[in-house]
Amino acid sequence: MLRPTTLAMILAGGRVDELNVLTYYRPKSAVPFGGFGRVIDFALSNLMNSGIEQVAILSQYRSYSLINHIGTGAAWDMIGRYRHVSILPPFLGTEATDWYRGSADAVFKNLDYVEYHRPEEILILSGDHIYKMDYQDLLQYHHAKDADLTIALLKVPLEDAHRFGVAALDDEDGERGGRILGYWEKPVQPESQWASLTVMCFRPEVLYEALRSNQQSSSFEFGRDIIPMLVKQNFKVYGYKFCGYWGYTRTVEEYWQSNMDLLGEEPRIDLEGWGFRTNLEHRGIRGYQPVLTGKSAMISNSLIYNGCTVEGEVRNSILFPWVVVKKGAVVENSVIFFNNVINENCRMNKVVADVNSSYGRNVVIGAEPGSTARKVTVIGWNNHVPPQIRIEEGATVYPNLQKSRWPAVVKPGEVLR
Amino acid sequence: MSRFKDALVLILAGGVGSRLNILVKRRAKPAVPFAGIYRIIDFSLSNVMNSGLRKVGVLTQYKPLSLMSHLGMGEAWDFTGRSRGVKILPPRTGDKDSDWYRGTADAVRRNIDFLADSPAKEVLILSGDHIYQMDFDAMLEYHRSKNADVTVGMMVVPKSEIHQFGAGIIDARNRIIDWEEKPKKPRTNLASMGIYVFDYDYLMKALMRDKDGIDFGMHILPHGIANHNVFAYPFYGYWRDVGTIQAYWEANMDVLRPDSGISPQKWEVCTNVEADGRPADRAPARFGAQAEVTRSLVSAGSIIQGTVINSVLAPGVIVEKGAVVKDSILFADCVVKKDAVVDLSILDKRVVAEEGCVIGHGDNHEIANRIAPTHLYSGITLIGKEARIPPSAKIGRNCVVDSNVDAASFEAELLGDGESILIPEK
Numbered sequence A: 001m002l003r004p005t006t007l008a009m010i011l012a013g014g015r016v017d018e019l020n021v022l023t024y025y026r027p028k029s030a031v032p033f034g035g036f037g038r039v040i041d042f043a044l045s046n047l048m049n050s051g052i053e054q055v056a057i058l059s060q061y062r063s064y065s066l067i068n069h070i071g072t073g074a075a076w077d078m079i080g081r082y083r084h085v086s087i088l089p090p091f092l093g094t095e096a097t098d099w100y101r102g103s104a105d106a107v108f109k110n111l112d113y114v115e116y117h118r119p120e121e122i123l124i125l126s127g128d129h130i131y132k133m134d135y136q137d138l139l140q141y142h143h144a145k146d147a148d149l150t151i152a153l154l155k156v157p158l159e160d161a162h163r164f165g166v167a168a169l170d171d172e173d174g175e176r177g178g179r180i181l182g183y184w185e186k187p188v189q190p191e192s193q194w195a196s197l198t199v200m201c202f203r204p205e206v207l208y209e210a211l212r213s214n215q216q217s218s219s220f221e222f223g224r225d226i227i228p229m230l231v232k233q234n235f236k237v238y239g240y241k242f243c244g245y246w247g248y249t250r251t252v253e254e255y256w257q258s259n260m261d262l263l264g265e266e267p268r269i270d271l272e273g274w275g276f277r278t279n280l281e282h283r284g285i286r287g288y289q290p291v292l293t294g295k296s297a298m299i300s301n302s303l304i305y306n307g308c309t310v311e312g313e314v315r316n317s318i319l320f321p322w323v324v325v326k327k328g329a330v331v332e333n334s335v336i337f338f339n340n341v342i343n344e345n346c347r348m349n350k351v352v353a354d355v356n357s358s359y360g361r362n363v364v365i366g367a368e369p370g371s372t373a374r375k376v377t378v379i380g381w382n383n384h385v386p387p388q389i390r391i392e393e394g395a396t397v398y399p400n401l402q403k404s405r406w407p408a409v410v411k412p413g414e415v416l417r
Numbered sequence B: 001m002s003r004f005k006d007a008l009v010l011i012l013a014g015g016v017g018s019r020l021n022i023l024v025k026r027r028a029k030p031a032v033p034f035a036g037i038y039r040i041i042d043f044s045l046s047n048v049m050n051s052g053l054r055k056v057g058v059l060t061q062y063k064p065l066s067l068m069s070h071l072g073m074g075e076a077w078d079f080t081g082r083s084r085g086v087k088i089l090p091p092r093t094g095d096k097d098s099d100w101y102r103g104t105a106d107a108v109r110r111n112i113d114f115l116a117d118s119p120a121k122e123v124l125i126l127s128g129d130h131i132y133q134m135d136f137d138a139m140l141e142y143h144r145s146k147n148a149d150v151t152v153g154m155m156v157v158p159k160s161e162i163h164q165f166g167a168g169i170i171d172a173r174n175r176i177i178d179w180e181e182k183p184k185k186p187r188t189n190l191a192s193m194g195i196y197v198f199d200y201d202y203l204m205k206a207l208m209r210d211k212d213g214i215d216f217g218m219h220i221l222p223h224g225i226a227n228h229n230v231f232a233y234p235f236y237g238y239w240r241d242v243g244t245i246q247a248y249w250e251a252n253m254d255v256l257r258p259d260s261g262i263s264p265q266k267w268e269v270c271t272n273v274e275a276d277g278r279p280a281d282r283a284p285a286r287f288g289a290q291a292e293v294t295r296s297l298v299s300a301g302s303i304i305q306g307t308v309i310n311s312v313l314a315p316g317v318i319v320e321k322g323a324v325v326k327d328s329i330l331f332a333d334c335v336v337k338k339d340a341v342v343d344l345s346i347l348d349k350r351v352v353a354e355e356g357c358v359i360g361h362g363d364n365h366e367i368a369n370r371i372a373p374t375h376l377y378s379g380i381t382l383i384g385k386e387a388r389i390p391p392s393a394k395i396g397r398n399c400v401v402d403s404n405v406d407a408a409s410f411e412a413e414l415l416g417d418g419e420s421i422l423i424p425e426k
Helices: A017-023 A040-049 A064-070 A103-109 A111-116 A135-144 A158-163 A204-214 A222-232 A252-260 A282-287 B018-024 B041-050 B065-071 B104-109 B112-116 B136-145 B159-164 B200-209 B216-227 B245-256
Strands: A006-011 A054-058 A084-088 A121-126 A129-131 A149-155 A165-169 A177-185 A194-202 A237-242 A246-248 A291-293 A298-300 A302-304 A313-315 A323-325 A330-332 A340-342 A347-349 A351-353 A357-359 A364-366 A377-379 B008-012 B055-059 B085-089 B122-127 B130-132 B150-156 B166-170 B176-181 B190-199 B230-234 B239-241 B285-287 B292-294 B296-298 B307-309 B324-326 B341-343 B345-347 B381-383
Touching (some): A017 A252, A040 A054, A054 A103, A158 A194, A222 A237, A246 A252, B122 B200, B130 B190, B150 B166, B166 B216, B190 B216, B200 B216, B245 B296, B296 B307, B341 B345
Parallel strands (some): A054 A084, A313 A330, A323 A340, A347 A364, B055 B085, B324 B341
Antiparallel strands (some): A291 B296, B122 B190, B130 B239
16 A cells, blocks of 8 residues: 555653753754754755655744754655644643643643554654664664554663663663563662653553543653553553664763764764755755865865855864855854854854854964864854854853943853853 | 746857867767866856856867757746747758858858747857857847947957957947957957847848858958947956867866866856766765865765865876876776876866876876877876776876777787877778
8 A cells, every 4th residue: 555654753842951052043953063064964864865754843842943953854755645743832722722741741642643653563753863774764663563553772881870761671672672671761879771752652551541631740751741641551562773883972072972972984873875855945054165265264074065165174073064264263162053144364263152242363262273172162153253252161142242241351151142 | 027037048169179089079069078077068058047148059070969969948047938948950951951050140041040040139148168158148238238230259369369259449438449350460459258239120131231251250250340230348357268188187286276267166057967868966075084185176975985186076086005096187087096196188078097007107298299298298198088098007298098908909008198098090
């Protein structure tokens, strides 16, 4: 039968406090990544490459940037008779009177949409993670086990496990996976190293029933409520072991690190090899001319997208479209988002710079050039940093800062609003 | 409603452009790649789009496949929508055996049904093989203000070059009073850019008047100048006919110089990045730890580990460690392997320069290509699509290596200056 049987739902509503100014105006899933894309492109590209093309995106927080990015879905070939991307924002109705109260509530509020598609398996994913996975392999395991729920798990160091949903599982299928015996969301003292990737495949009837009974509760999260409930009630919940790269970018430091994983001789994140796709219509990056390097340009170990002009020095950095690095400027260990002008003799070391900003002459941000910066310095969007200013390492500058609020020196770790 | 600019646009994209040698072996001149991600016709199409014009016919004839796939539905230039459209107009067989387009005016005449359907008051006719930026809306305003039957875009060129153009002599009001097509002895330095605004009714009558008038420059314009109102519209910006290898190479190099006056980005030139069926969302260009890239254009999807100087790289070009690319133009997905050298050369798509080979060898730029001395004479070497240059090969200056050539076709390690390796057409 031609009609596809899998419905994928991407949880893309969340803002992450630790990502601070980067999620001031956009959900985490819409944070730029990889020199031209957004974080959610990983989930969408995985879906496309897995041949799953019925997709719904649950979005709540500041969704404009995300909606704009998804466009028609054509970028991921999700447009056609049985191929689509639908964005499902919160709504009011005779029954619904509230925002999404949690990930499970978001899916519950859209059950009519889900049931309409008569899926045989429902794949629920987070739009916030950086990884490549063939979901078909997970679906296969799910069917082989005739499971009610199959979740993807990754082995993490025990000392980090408290940050994740953690599952204890038996050795039923060795390297491939096993039955889940216990599940704890962010446990204080974790007993297992197997962390949930927030990739969950449900048997539809089980999901519907679980979501309905969850409505009586006061918490509505898949990790905290739905999965533990199903494990406790003895449903067939399986863990699918995943061993590839996984970028869990909850903090600015982690976000910066996963960007650095794009660099090097053999990058841990291989955009081309992973079949990474993004929407080139977003911000019109389709029409940007190739990178223009000037006669004094020095570029090493960096990713630079079309539309950039480099006359200065760029090392170990990622430049999104339309970044201008003028003569004498040095950008190192940094991630510079769309549309930034870095003027003459400006120095940046370990900086994440959000969109639409300019940096005056001789501005110095982060550690001294060439030295090792320990902390990431973050600059929010729409800032015009006046010439000569010194922003020391680990500082955070809020978006849209007024001209009069700039001090001569922003101290280490200072938050400038 | 004056906001509606309803002039009809016809782009002549049928020319062979044979002086571009093997670059036009399998594509029409307007479809030849330019400045990394563009094709020559993008400049005309973008000018049309940025002038607010919305109805376009593209007249094709010679090897149109590459051009047609590039145009697609016209989304790239915003030509899709209720009141917009781009139509490909290939030659059609009619009541005579030979219905190929015989000239510019003939091509337009054979699409008179396309013209007849249009409510336009003016028809803008341009060539699809020039690199320039121009506001056609301003030209249309000028045409109306002069009450002209025809307005011709013209610019000043050195007198030594006037023999390649239609040349016009104007009066104080810019009315053209005399015309010479490709004059041997220059009397003026005012050259036609092949851009014409015709009053719609005037064009229809002119095309019908004399069916042997097959060329605008040779027939329609001289008749109009002698009998009607033909005006020159002066143009002062960057404009190049990239119809020769030399001019093509120079215009590409101009993009690298900030003061040259050409800037696809500033001109808002749009292109269809998805031609060839390869979705063009390639990863950002990757610069390795030892990369040295100066004065160059580097497109997305390229991986540079070696040295690139003064060169234009299309998407997906790989330059390995120790390799040097200098003063060259590399089309999409070329690979320059370890320690190979590419100097003063143009490499068509997917050329592989194997480890240690040299393309553009030696210091003697003076020996012109023996087969095509008028195409290659300044030192530029041409490598055709998908050719593989074997590891120790050295290819001299002004050479041509045909598409799909591989090691088997190399008789010796050295291909001397001005020599060619051609595969006969089957």
